[in-house]
Amino acid sequence: MSEPGVSSTTPLVETRNVSKYFGRVQALHDISMTVHAGEVMCLLGDNGAGKSTLIKIFSGVHPPDEGQLLIDDRPVRLGSPRDALSAGIATVYQDLAMIPLLSVSRNFFLGAEPTKRIGPFRRFDVATADAITREELRKMGIFIRDTGQPVGTLSGGERQSVAIARAVYFGARVLILDEPTAALGVKEAGVVLRYIAQAKARGLGVIFITHNVHHAYPIGDRFTLLNRGRSYGTFAKDAVTREELVSMMAGGEELEALGHELEEIARSDAQIAPAMRQAARDVTAGGERAG
């Protein structure tokens, strides 16, 4: 497999000809993708393109029905998210990254609490948890007034950033970010993009899932486009423009089909014909301009 823009190093994780079915629905068809250390691989696609299913294969939620998942060039079978975590693959889900009513440091260490032994008991070492949380967030450039405050009081961008800092601290080598900027304003999204850049600088492989090309393009090194469970291919940044990505995201052929559809309507209904013709021209022209 020759892929554009790939260095000669071994990929951290790779899917090779992966397919996934849910009943009779084919969610993924023959997807091959690699992620290397210190790169941001953007996974682009509209709703229902199969992005979520693909991440779930990387993060151990679903096994692939066909094809292979490889970590460090070795085929693996991940039975659970826990397996993925211990293999160094951490996933930050958009809505499910943090527990709002729980404090920042308790969230940071949830599931991996530092403990101290007192006789036969193990005590949750709250002081250590607070100190490490503060320090790790500071390293990421996040300043939080009080690690005891509930995560719900943080802004959306800060929450995502804390989740990223947590994944980095717990030794993630591959960081999967599921729509981290989706519900955020421009400024907040910028904050998250900065932490993605930091994670990359620390040598992590980042899979950045988004349907927003404008967020992906500045930070991404390579772009894989999904559409209806199929890959449109992987493009290195120097081989593709932002406009081309936008066009492919929208699906150039689909725009054309939509144009024809509008022309049909124009022919059958004289009353709205002028408006439909104009719309059809706009749609196809837009597609061509971008393509």
Added chain:
Amino acid sequence: MASPHVAKNADPESEGNRILKSGAIGGLLRRPEMGAAAGAVAPWAYFAIVAGDSGFLSLGGTASYLEVSAQLGILAAAICLLMIGGEFDLSIGSVIGASGMVLALLTVEYGWNIWPAIAVAAIASLGIGFLNGVLVLRTGLPSFIITLATLFIIRGLTIAITRQITGRTQLGGMRDVAGFDLAQRVFAERVTIGSAGFPISIAWWLALTLVATWILLRTAFGNWIFGVGGNAQAARNVGVPVTRVKVLLFMASSLAGCLVAVIQVISSTGADVLRGQQQEFYAIIAVVIGGTLLTGGYGSAIGAALGALIFGMVRQGIVFAGVDADWFQVFLGGMLLIAGLINQFVRSRATESRR
């Protein structure tokens, strides 16, 4: 950084101190039990004024409401953990009836020593809790429905089986059972202070509240309880064993029901198949008055103890005040309503962005 030393002294450290200070005060106000602590003073003051000279303030009066509070508080400590973990247990009242009857049947009817009988009752209650938990997590049905079902099933089984075996629905004569004296010391002793006898169940209540608080705030398991109640999927994603945590919480709440049953059976030297009716609601009310959210993920065992204390004071205070006891339920519902509103407010404060 040319001079890290200076940089360190200049900004973050001095800043850090100030933050710590405001954080400590803010932290106190943020505690879930704050509402209940304030709320506990109000009924006490009210009944002190209204019923102070008819015995509410006396040691005997105090002992009488603490006894009510203690039995409910034991349940509330366990139910509180379960509710912070995001689940309900409506079957706990029936568990009280069932475990009490198991204890009485094995000892009075079959002549067992009381200690192995207590052990069997405890194991049976743990089994019920396990079943509740596994049913909830396997079926994905709300625990409200599952435990409402087990509430009726267990109560019905208790009545039917007891009548089958003994022909009655009440069993007395515990006093003559082997091992009763020691068991009475442990579960039903009265410590005389002044002229009043304080039941040892108060000590059980306080001890369990402390244990529950310790678990919540100072163990990894406690953090998992908050996690599974706050957002089970998020907790699962970071590796918290959600099923195990919830099943253990169901088992703990059933075991608390069994402990109350043992205390009641030994204090009253008999069992009744109808014991514990409505206790599931009272326990939930105490927990909610104590600041725990019905939706899970937030709450306090100390709050639950305060909720039980308020419950006891109101229940007995009404009697001391000479008000018809029929009014108790009106008070109870009113308090629940107020507590619910306060909780709603606290929750919105805790989740709103502070910038």
